Amino acid sequence: MKSVPIFRLSALAVIFLLAVSGSLLKAKDKPLSIAATTTMVADLAESVAGEYATVTGLMGPGVDPHLYKATASDINTLQSADLILYNGLHLEGRLADILVKMGRRGKLVYAVTESIPEDKLLEPEEFQGHYDPHVWFDPRLWALCVDTVVAALSKADPIHDSEFEKRGESVRATYLSYYKWGQKYMAQVKPKERFLITSHDAYNYFGRAFDFTVIGVQGISTQSEAGLADIVKIGKFIKQKGIKAIFVESSVSPAAIRRISEDSGAKIGGELFSDAMGSKGHMGKAADGSSFDLGTYEGMVKGNITTIAEALK
Structure with a gap:
């Protein structure tokens, strides 16, 4: 049997080890x-x-x-x-x-x-x-x-x-x-004016965090639709409380909110992000001069707070 030189075995071993270590490093x-x-x-x-x-x-x-x-x-x-x-x-x-x-x-x-x-x-x-x-x-x-x-x-x-x-x-x-930024920004809105009326019931945690009474026309899921009785009832509530603005959502049909706006006289204060953020690179700006990318969580939070505060204050 022909022997293999030791130096050749060593070279092969080195090449093998380098190949294995390279693969592991890459992984x-x-x-x-x-x-x-x-x-x-x-x-x-x-x-x-x-x-x-x-x-x-x-x-x-x-x-x-x-x-x-x-x-x-x-x-x-x-x-x-x-x-x-x-x-x-x-x-x-x-x-x-x-x-x-x-x-x-x-x-x-x-x-x-x-x-x-x-x-x-x-x-x-x-x-x-x-x-x-x-x-x-x-x-x-x-x-x-x-x-x-x-x-x-x-x-x-x-x-x-x-x-x-x-x-x-x-x-x-x-x-x-x-959250701290939002608390400070929302201080512009008087407690008696903190009503948030939107397309569906997505803002309960927002309401608890920032002391808002929240009313969603369609309930928790967008699978349900607002009935005529609900629309009439909310319209009356808006008139009784003198609510200035109500809001549409980026991922929900605005039809019910538009109808309520027409019936109650409350303006549509803007579009809020609900179940999805905005597009990357689309910038928003708050009244305090700060800017934010609406395609990020920061932009979603600050964009909503800015829209709500500016419409209701």
Whole structure:
């Protein structure tokens, strides 16, 4: 049997080790692939993950998650993702069933609202035994969702868990600053004028956070439609309270609000973001001179607060 020179074996071993270590380094440095449902969840994931992940959102600006149906492309995105993040609390409707099934099959699937204590969730009577899923309208609650995202990222990519913890702390502090900003800005609106009338019942957490009486014409889900009796009743309420303005929503038909505006005399104070953020790069500006990207969670929160305050003050 012909022997192989030792120096040749050493060279081959070095080449092999370099190839293996190179492959491992590439795998280690490859960003996580994250699939997120709503624009708010996608923005939260991007904020915490930073350069360690690429986030693909299934629902774009103006999309209503209550009525959303997954496409074949969405299913491919979900199946190929390293991690799936969604809101939970029945916001995503039928899509949630698909996500739960994927989780049972071993896919890393997390509802970001899992880290919110139940005693902080609202369960209005009209929600028929379900919690209100629109928690992002209170930045203090959305800050709690950071914990779930940090845990999910650390499970998917334990090498960078300390980085996720650091970024998570920063994101939490930033979200809480939005709440403080909102409190200060809303001080312009007198308590007796703090009525928020919108297309559907999405702003209960906002109302609790900023001391508003909230009335949604259609209820929690956009699947229901406002009846004539509801429209007449709300119109009378507006006249009795002398409410100046009511609001349409970016992801809900404005028909009912327009009818109420015509009947009651209240102006339409502007368009609010409800179940989706705005378009990236579309800038908004507050009366205090601050500006914000309406395609971000910051822009969603500050844009809504600015629109409401300027119309009612």
